[in-house]
Amino acid sequence: MIYGIGVDIVEVHRFDNVTIKFLERVFTPSEIEYASRAASPSQRYAVRFAAKEAFLKAIGTGLRDCTFQDMEVYHDHLGKPFLKLHGRLAVFSHIEQYRVHLSLSHTAQQAIAYCVVESITTPLS
Numbered sequence: 001m002i003y004g005i006g007v008d009i010v011e012v013h014r015f016d017n018v019t020i021k022f023l024e025r026v027f028t029p030s031e032i033e034y035a036s037r038a039a040s041p042s043q044r045y046a047v048r049f050a051a052k053e054a055f056l057k058a059i060g061t062g063l064r065d066c067t068f069q070d071m072e073v074y075h076d077h078l079g080k081p082f083l084k085l086h087g088r089l090a091v092f093s094h095i096e097q098y099r100v101h102l103s104l105s106h107t108a109q110q111a112i113a114y115c116v117v118e119s120i121t122t123p124l125s
Contacts, residue, residue: 003098003119006057008050009112015042015049026052026068046111047104048073054115055083055100059092073104083115097121 023032026049035044052071056062070087081102085093092098101116 001119003117004058004060005117006054006059006115007113008053008057009110010046010050010053012040012042012046012106012109012111015045018045028069028072030074031072040108043106043108043111047106047113050111050113051081051083051102051104051115054113055102055117058100058115058117059089073102092117 023045027035027045031048035041035048038044049068051073052068055071066088070085070089072084072086073081074084075081081104083093083100083102085100092100097120099118099120101118103114105112
C-alpha cells in the first residue's frame, strides 16, 4: 500500500557557490565527501537535496521534528540510490513497516528525485 509519493526538481546552479555552513547543515559528512570527489559537486548536492525534499513530501511532514541531517542518500553496490534515515525518521527505515523507493536523475542544469514510501503493514480496520 502506498503511504505517500514525492517529487522535487532543483536547479543545479543553486549549489555552485554555497557556503560550508550551508553544506554542513543540509548534508551529512559522508554526503559531502561523496559530492566533493565529483567533477561537478553541484550536481551531486542538488540531486541529494531533491531526494530529501521528495522524501519529506512523500511522508507529508516537511521538516517538522527532523532535520536534513536525518536523511542520507547512498547507493548500493549496483548504483541504486537509497535513503538511510536517522533520528525521528528512523521509523521509516523499519523494514517490517515501510519501504522507501528512490529514483534520482540530473543534467548539468537540473536535478530531480522521485520518492515512494510504501507501507507494508496492514492498516487497522
